[in-house]
Amino acid sequence: MQRTDRAPAWAGALAGLTAGAVALGVAQLAAGIVGPKTFPVVAVGDVVVDLTPPPVKDFAINAFGANDKTVLVGGVLVVLALIAAALGVAARRRPVYGDAGLLAFGAVGVLAVLTRPGAGAAWVVPTVAGVAAGMWTLRALVRRAGLASRAVPAYEPADADADADADRMADTDRMADADRTADVDGTVADRAVAGRAADGESGPQAGPEPGPEIERPVVMRPGAYGAGGFDRRRLLTGVAGGVVVAGAATVLGRALGSRQAVDVARGGLALPSPATPAAPLPAGTDFRIGGLSPFVTRNRDFYRVDTALVVPQVDPRAWRLRVHGMVDRPIELTFDDLLGRPLTEADITLTCVSNPVGGEYIGNARWLGVRMADVLREAGLQSGADMLLSTSEDGFTCGTPVDVVMDGRDALFAVAMNGEVLPVDHGFPVRQVVPGLYGYVSATKWVVDVKVTRFDRDEAYWTPRGWAAQAPIKTQSRIDLPRQGTTLRSGRTTVAGVAWAQHTGIEAVEVRVDRGEWRRARLAAVPGPDTWRQWALDWDAAPGRHTIEVRATDAAGRTQAEQQTPPAPDGATGWHTITVQVT
Template sequence: MPGVTDNEVRPRGQAWAAAVIGLVAGAAGLGVAELVAGALAPKASPVTVVAGVAVDSSPAPLKEWAIRTFGTNDKTVLVGGILVVLVLIAAGLGVLGRRRPGLARLGFAAFGAVGVAAAVSRPDSALLDVLPSIAGGAVAAWALVPLLRRAWPAAEPEWSSPRPAEPRPEPPAADGGVSAPSPAGGPSRVAGTGTELGAGAVAGADPAAGPALAAGTVPAGGGGAERPAVMRARPGDLDRRGLLTGAVTGVVVAGAAGLAGRALGGRSVAEAARTTVALPPAARPARALPGGADLRIRGLAPFVTPNRDFYRVDTAIVVPQVDPRAWTLKIHGMVGRPIEITYADLLRRPLVEADVTLTCVSNEVGGSYIGNARWLGARLADLLREANIQPGADMLLSTSDDGWTCGTPVDVTLDGRDALLAVAMNGEVLPVSHGFPVRQVIPGLYGYVSATKWVTDIKVTRFDRDEAYWTPRGWAPRGPIKTQSRIDLPRDRATVPAGRTTVAGVAWAQHRGVDAVEVSVDAGPWRPARLADVPGPDTWRQWVLDDWQATPGRHTIQVRATDAAGRTQPQAEAPPAPDGATGWHTITVQVS
């Protein structure tokens, strides 16, 4: 290459190796960040805080698309997408570092800064939350250059002998000339012979011994014997062994640090404490479920949803770990007497059992974001009355441990329904993923305005003064649940045999109750379905039509419900935003 000497580093087109080094440096930084997060700030893993900001800043239509497309796996997909982006950027910085290591280091440092900014922007941020991102960015930036040097060592040749060979007079060339030494230590031409010496030979070689000395040898002064030369790869050549050892070391560091961080962060204080909680008996137990509440039809959602199957939709990338021994609930704002209670205080209060169905506002017509459970908790109305709510207050702004907020109309918590601060679910201490140690359960409202998990604060205020998390994102400030119904069997697009066929599902209109369900086949007349019994108006209701005579061919089945107030769910279809989906659930089946 004109103008470049052998001693200068010159790229050899091995961008893949530089990309690998960038990945290893980034992985080492991320592993150390996880270690620091696990030890000092479990909620501040860089990926977690960046994912949280992504959730908070995403427009509502994008959130709805993610929930529809990925369901309860939406957070996993988001974190996976962030990791893919980090992989691509780390690889790119590795390639950049081959020529501009300083600039590549700044790139890794910039990503640490992004993590810091994301950490401090979280509503529940603490001072230590910046440390994981700082440590991760610093380690990645530092590790890049040593890894590059191992892969491309910029070294001069080293002879095995500490003494240079003594020069000898040049013998005359065949054409009367003398050999000319290479000015750069490269190939030399023996004048008049057309013979070049190898790159490892030295000037003064005897042509009688051969055209040239073998590369990598030097003459022993005066004796004609040769000594081997130890040569390292030319500057700019890839040292594959150095690349491999550096990459393996970096991967081991990244893996060990990451696993240690996960182990430390996985020390669930909440889960450990949950196992020690002794639930007191209910001061007002729920009535036994009616014998006909569950029709026990295979494929039909059970009346009581098991805890493991209960839907979970929230904004928490990592489930908050709340120690009940440190938990407190503050009720303040427009009250005459602010209240602060502990978990032990709450358990000592008269507890109430209630069967309540919860529904997410993101639930599409016929969707699965709904579940029914038996809850145990303290009545929220009692606490609010003790706090002496001031006239004019119409909103409860509740806050989760992770900073999420929820706006609940005051009137629905005081009208006699079982609005609870729940501590148990289906006879078990509240699961951590469903809000342990305490969550809100308020019948008749979509979850985004009623069902705050990990609740720690309730501010009594007004809708014209405060906004909860979803309201500025386009959702209605109040969210009463709409009357809806769903077909569970047969499944949409299923193939069923001809003859008598069972059609069954669930319907709900919380705190009003379901009075009727009707089924139509192929736009024919509406036929009444048989309803299961229910313990009250706050749960869903199973229904069944078991005498449809299915004939061969393709059929369309629709369902609609009517609530106790006489309102029949409308046919007009509407998306979940801004206050809940509407429309008749419609499926098609093939009868053979």
């Protein structure tokens, strides 16, 4: 009689988690050599971003803000951890189950990697290496700790008498088999019994040795798991070794794929002086009211919304900008070529189309770069061209109207931000900055390619996902002070915020309390029509609960719409409204 014993489920899950960690660590190490975009977790995350319906993306941006990518990668890792644990539990029954699961998810990783722009055969190396390491680790832990199920005998001999009893039982079983065979064909099939009869032996008293085909039953003591049994200590020491390997590989891989080389190159750059510097900011540009957004947004505080899970690390020495398509003379520029051209400095506010009413996806900075119009004139725009399809180093594309870039505004291939070399997170070494358009149709970071084309021939990344092909910024305003839901003391207080209508400018801002009369706020000075504008209003707050609304009117006389609409497909509308309590 036999039974099947199996190690506890937690042991299999721990082995699976360790194997998964080793797989990801080795993949990270290989990706550090091949390139950060080849890390399978990032590739899968990128595919998820591409396939996610726009409403879900909007929810992620609104719910998590700049942390949306961290949340996505974390979610992918949690799912992988759960799957790895399940594969470890399954491997207790048969190790091949763990192999099959790891191979399946390796195939998913390979397919995801190969869908990325610029993918080549070498891009699959991190995934393949990680899967191989994971399979080896899981099998090693299963063997080391005796995790696999096995059939074990049911009895163990305690002494010599038990041995004799076992021999007699075996003989009896063997003769019974012979009798059953004789019943079938009239012959005795038990060769062992026939042999004893020929030698003059009879009966079981002779104590025959069991033949090689007979296994001696043994009794298994409680807790035994076959040969060697489940060994908790060997499992835990093996897991500790796997964790060390996974951690070391991850740290080394990140170091290899880190931005160190790019940071060194960025830190060594000296920016040329602008041929056309921006004028000093006029007096009164910033009210300097506590809690009010400053006129100039510091680089570290500037919003970031893009599709890159891993920030591209572009060496300026290897960077190239290709301008081609419907042009007479295609151009390819190096970074040194760009810096050698006349540079323009301009104050420009950028806004994300995902910004809800009252949202924070907006910032103002002083940019330095080459005018896009100058480069396009040199290339020679052909008749009929109405779209610039720009491509980021990570494959993102956006479509910018040609007429907007060529109408005289300061549309730039920017290389600096607020007097510093462009930060890596914001597009180093070169990005587009086009005033008056939402970022998804104008502000390509890490730009490497500009195709002059037509809107009826090409589509940019967000257009087939339900967003407008052309998206001029809508007039909007926001209340920064006081904050929604705050409690104020009665008496004179300041209501303040910002309003924007890039490339038109803000003419007036009005505020009303509890749906009373609109009152005009005082406006700060601005250097031009391409930036936001601070506004402020003194309010004598009486005790009670109050609703405060704001609306802006641009320099063309257009007052922002009252009706609230979501960001999709071409930018949110509505008056920003808050409630406060006054005591």
